Amino acid sequence: MPVQELERKELDQAVDAASNEAKKYREYLTTELVKLDAKIDVMAANVKQASAEIQADYESRLNELKEQRQTLDHQLNEFQQASESAFETLKSGLETTWRDLTNTFHSMHDDFNCDTH
Numbered sequence: 316m317p318v319q320e321l322e323r324k325e326l327d328q329a330v331d332a333a334s335n336e337a338k339k340y341r342e343y344l345t346t347e348l349v350k351l352d353a354k355i356d357v358m359a360a361n362v363k364q365a366s367a368e369i370q371a372d373y374e375s376r377l378n379e380l381k382e383q384r385q386t387l388d389h390q391l392n393e394f395q396q397a398s399e400s401a402f403e404t405l406k407s408g409l410e411t412t413w414r415d416l417t418n419t420f421h422s423m424h425d426d427f428n429c430d431t432h
Contacts, residue, residue, distance in 0.1 A: 336402070337394070337402045337406075340406060341391070341394060341395060344391060344409065344413065345391070347413070348384075348387070351416070351417065351420060352384075354420065354424075355377075355380065355420065358373075358423065358424060358427060359373075359377070361427070362427055365427070369427065372426075373423070373427060376419070376422075376423050376426075377423075379419060380416070380419050380420060380423065383412065383415055383416040383419055384416060386412050387409070387412045387413060387416055390405065390408055390409050390412055391409065393405060394406070394409060
């Protein structure tokens with residue numbers, strides 16, 4: 316087999332591997348978002364039974380959480396449309412936003428003493 320043909324085959328395999336990694340990461344993150352959304356729903360139900368002051372604080376922080384969630388959705392859409400070469404750069408941004416989103420959720424979870432498991 317000629318060297319150029321071997322190089323092309325290796326390149327194709329590398330591109331396929333990167334594509335599979337991107338797909339798996341996208342599926343993982345989408346699954347985690349569904350789980351987090353369910354926990355947020357449970358938290359919301361628990362907070363409805365709290366005082367008006369706690370509910371107001373919760374609503375304010377929930378808006379922040381929703382903004383972070385929208386940012387993550389936007390980044391995930393960009394990630395899905397990006398070329399394989401942009402995968403690592405976008406993945407880094409997604410991981411940062413995901414970390415911020417989950418940190419906000421956990422902070423709210425602790426502050427509002429909610430069992431979301």
